[in-house]
Structure formats: C-alpha cells, structure tokens
Amino acid sequence: MDKQIIFEDEHIRVIFLKGSSDTLVVSFGDLISRAKGMSINAEKSLIKYQYNVIGIMPKQKTWFPKSSMLQMQQQIQPILEQFKQIVGYGGSMGGYAAIKYSNLLNMQKIVAFVPQYSIDPDVVQDRRYAEFFDPSIHQEMQIQADEVDASREYIIVYDPYFAEDKEHFLKIQPLLPNMHVIHLPFTGHEALSVLASSQLLNDFVEQPFDITYFYKRVREVKKQSKFYYRHVLDALLTRHHQALLRILENNDFVLDERYFDALLKQKLVQQLFNLKQGTEQNLQKLGIQPHFVQHTEISALSIRTVQDKFLVFNLVSLKLESYSAEAIKANQQYLLPLKVTANAVVELELNAKSYLVTMNDRGIHKLVKVGEALALDQSLLLFKYYADFYSLSYKQLTLSCDDQGLSHFIDNSADEQTKLQFVSSMIQ
Incomplete structure (x- = not known):
C-alpha cells in the first residue's frame, strides 16, 4: 500500500496510508509507538481491512502540542474532506489526542484506550507523566469542552480499578455526553495490549455500538491474551489466594519463560508452594522450569x-x-x-x-x-x-x-x- 509523509515538524510525523475502504482511520501513536521511519500505530491490523489511514506519530514525548496539530490540520484538510466517515483511534497519549482533536479533525467516532485528560501536575494528581509537561507548549492542554461535541461518538476503554487512569476518566466523563464505556478490570494501563486484535479493531471502527456485543467480543479477545493473565494474576495474587489455581485449572496454556518479570514469577511460584500445588504441570503452564530437582528427603x-x-x-x-x-x-x-x-x-x-x-x-x-x-x-x-x-x-x-x-x-x-x-x- 502507498505511504507518504503529509506533514512533519519537531513534534509529530504524519503519514497517509492509502487504502480502498470508504472509511478514514486517524491512528495516533503513543509513548511506545513513536515515530520510526514510516511506521503507523496498529498498521498491520489497519492494512488487513484496507482502511485509508492517517497515522499521527509523536516524535517526542510531548502529547501532541496544539500548535503542531493546528498546522497539521491545515495541511491535511483536503484529505479529510474526501471522507464522510472518519474514526480516531489511540491509547494513552494517543487516546488523549483522539478525544482532544476530535472536533479539529471532524471525527465521527473516537475509540480511546486509557486516555489522559492532561499531564499538567497542577491539573491532575497523576504524576506518571509530569516530567514530560512543558509549560511553553502545553498551555491549557487539558481536554476542553469546545474541543468535543455531542454529535460525535466516543468509546473509552479503561480499568476502573486502576486509580491513575480512573482519575483521568472521571475528568473526561462530564465533557462527553455521547460516550460508551467498556470496563477492563485488572489490566492497569495495558488495555490496548490486552485487546490487541485486528478483528476487534475492525469491530470498533465499523460496528454500531452494542454493549452486549462488545463485551462478548472483549471477553473472547482477552481470554486469548497473555497480557491479560499477567495483569490479572498480579492484581489478584495477594487478595484472592485461589485465583491462580482457578486460572491454571480452567485454561490450557503454556506461557513463554520470559512472559513474567522476575518478581512476579517469584510471587507466583511462592503462591503455588504455599498452596501446596507446586506441581510440574502448574509450573510449566507458567513457563517456569526449575534449574535443579532435589530427590532426597528433607526432614x-x-x-x-x-x-x-x-x-x-x-x-x-x-x-x-x-x-x-x-x-x-x-x-x-x-x-x-x-x-x-x-x-x-x-x-x-x-x-x-x-x-x-x-x-x-x-x-x-x-x-x-x-x-x-x-x-x-x-x-x-x-x-x-x-x-x-x-x-x-x-x-x-x-x-x-x-x-x-x-x-x-x-x-x-x-x-x-x-x-x-x-x-x-x-x-x-
């Protein structure tokens, strides 16, 4: 598929990927998927369904400054005018931008995973991104009421038990009268990783929102996600001691040995041993192989x-x-x-x-x-x-x-x- 850079400055690189569908997807990158060559956030999934795509990729950890986005909008307006259906898509920093610039880019539907409201330490208590706040480019950077509109459809996916992201959601909520919410408990800030699925992305873009349908699809995808089990186990380990055993008993999987970080792996093994369930089968399901095996009686x-x-x-x-x-x-x-x-x-x-x-x-x-x-x-x-x-x-x-x-x-x-x-x- 053809690609071309249609705008670039010190903060963002904007790439147009020409497809054959009638829908234009505006895909925003995040802290991880920043500008690298001609890459676009969620590119493989979007190409699979032949979408026309504008990929707005951050070159720095600057949360899509408004000055850059206004200049970009003037440059890409002729492309935007070719489409009646424009869908914004992004997670975290990208989710923030998808909501904030929904009016600017005339997006009819916005799908935002764990978005921020702002990273200004005077506006939010969340300090995860405070080091990236720059007063010279981030004046009034929070999502404003005149930047969103009730005629647009907003879908937000987040973990209601993750306090940092919940703070942002509660500040965004009053601004969005036409908002659908999908709760994804025990996933922390990794909702986009847990729900990484080409088919689900296509559903978000094309399907009219039906809460029953989308929760069914989300359950199907997350049960196939190794990221999901990692976050669930980490969240439940200290509070629900039998949760680990139920997951191991009810699911037939064998995880890669690098799936868990060292500390979580240690906690999982310790939990199994405390529950007297440190069997070879349970350890192998968690991708854990003992370095030695002791066969002598310990008394x-x-x-x-x-x-x-x-x-x-x-x-x-x-x-x-x-x-x-x-x-x-x-x-x-x-x-x-x-x-x-x-x-x-x-x-x-x-x-x-x-x-x-x-x-x-x-x-x-x-x-x-x-x-x-x-x-x-x-x-x-x-x-x-x-x-x-x-x-x-x-x-x-x-x-x-x-x-x-x-x-x-x-x-x-x-x-x-x-x-x-x-x-x-x-x-x-």
Whole structure:
C-alpha cells in the first residue's frame, strides 16, 4: 500500500496510508509507538481491512502540542474532506489526542484506550507523566469542552480499578455526553495490549455500538491474551489466594519463560508452594522450569524467621525465601533448607552433594560446589551469631524477611525482620 509523509515538524510525523475502504482511520501513536521511519500505530491490523489511514506519530514525548496539530490540520484538510466517515483511534497519549482533536479533525467516532485528560501536575494528581509537561507548549492542554461535541461518538476503554487512569476518566466523563464505556478490570494501563486484535479493531471502527456485543467480543479477545493473565494474576495474587489455581485449572496454556518479570514469577511460584500445588504441570503452564530437582528427603529445618517461618533456598526462583513447615514438606523437591553453622558460610545439600550459596551485587544467587572456584563477582553468604539472635549477611548487608515470605538484603542489621533463630525443628 502507498505511504507518504503529509506533514512533519519537531513534534509529530504524519503519514497517509492509502487504502480502498470508504472509511478514514486517524491512528495516533503513543509513548511506545513513536515515530520510526514510516511506521503507523496498529498498521498491520489497519492494512488487513484496507482502511485509508492517517497515522499521527509523536516524535517526542510531548502529547501532541496544539500548535503542531493546528498546522497539521491545515495541511491535511483536503484529505479529510474526501471522507464522510472518519474514526480516531489511540491509547494513552494517543487516546488523549483522539478525544482532544476530535472536533479539529471532524471525527465521527473516537475509540480511546486509557486516555489522559492532561499531564499538567497542577491539573491532575497523576504524576506518571509530569516530567514530560512543558509549560511553553502545553498551555491549557487539558481536554476542553469546545474541543468535543455531542454529535460525535466516543468509546473509552479503561480499568476502573486502576486509580491513575480512573482519575483521568472521571475528568473526561462530564465533557462527553455521547460516550460508551467498556470496563477492563485488572489490566492497569495495558488495555490496548490486552485487546490487541485486528478483528476487534475492525469491530470498533465499523460496528454500531452494542454493549452486549462488545463485551462478548472483549471477553473472547482477552481470554486469548497473555497480557491479560499477567495483569490479572498480579492484581489478584495477594487478595484472592485461589485465583491462580482457578486460572491454571480452567485454561490450557503454556506461557513463554520470559512472559513474567522476575518478581512476579517469584510471587507466583511462592503462591503455588504455599498452596501446596507446586506441581510440574502448574509450573510449566507458567513457563517456569526449575534449574535443579532435589530427590532426597528433607526432614530438618534449622533457621526460623521472626514470622515463625523457615528459611529455605527456592530451586525454582533461585531465591532465599521463607515458608511454613507444611508448605516445605509439600514442595520438598524444590525448597531446600540451608545447612548452617554459627559464624560460618552458608551451604545446602543437593542430590547428596554440598554447595555454597553465593550472591553478587545484583542480587543473583548461584550454587557452587564445595571446593570449586567462585566467579569474580560472587561472594559468600555468612551465618552470624550474636548474643541474642542470628543473622545472614552478604558483605555489609543483612537479610531481611517480610510477612509474605520474600527476602532482600538491607543495610540495617538492627531491623527486627533481620533477626533469625537457630533451631532444631523437624517436619513430622
């Protein structure tokens, strides 16, 4: 399909993609999909349905300054006049622009995902984008009543439980008398990623709005979205302990190992172990492969935290964590108690062999066989004995254990959560 740049200044690049449909889609980029060559936001999906497209791509994180948009409008007006049906489409910064410039560009329908009302710190409490606010180009940048019109159809998609985006929605809502709202709970600011679908985009552009139809389509798309499960799990993990198991039981998927970030992956594994459901099948569904498998029976626990849990090394997350005795017994192929002696280095037994537990300054642990050389960036962990407590240290830092069973090293040996007990408790 033919493409040409039809306007460009220091803030935006505007590209016309000629199609064969009767509809013109004005597709706005966002912070991620900024101007790069001749690319257009949602280009593959729009080409699939042969839409004529004006792609307005930000060159900087400047939220489509009005001065640039007014100059652009004068340049592209001859193209706009060729179409009776013009649809605006964008997310976040692009959703903001789609609403704000709906009158300027004479758009009949606007589809905005998680839009902002403004990024002016004097206008909104949300500080995610405050660093990009520039008073010299953003005077009265909030969406104004005279920039929108009741004759236009506005569709907004957002997560009503995500406070930052809800603030913007509540400020936009009074300005839009003809507005349809689709709630997408537990997706945070990632609604556009969750609902990335060529067919759904086509529905938004072409279909008359019917709330039942669109919620049905949204449910179908989000259940196929890996982004959706990632956000749902992150949101529900601490509040609804059985949610993870229900998702794993009711869905047949195997996620890529890079699907979760390290912290969320650790929390998911920990939740499975606490629920005594750390099966190989459940771990594989989450794209998690253990680095080692321990086959020997574990019976003795020796380091207890202030939360009355026991400190172990997790062979899946490769982290020091704490669990109840029952959780360790149920997942003993993955959770190894430490082998410690007062005022000595920390070891553990794995498949009848002794390993040193080491760490580097990035918090990455490695197990090194006793007698083998350490990597230059690795240091040993020490189990120290004081008058009335024990502690576990890395260089000048001390291990702190929280109520959720996660641990991290802090520069404060007097913290209550750093104090450990050396006991001879047994799993029955």
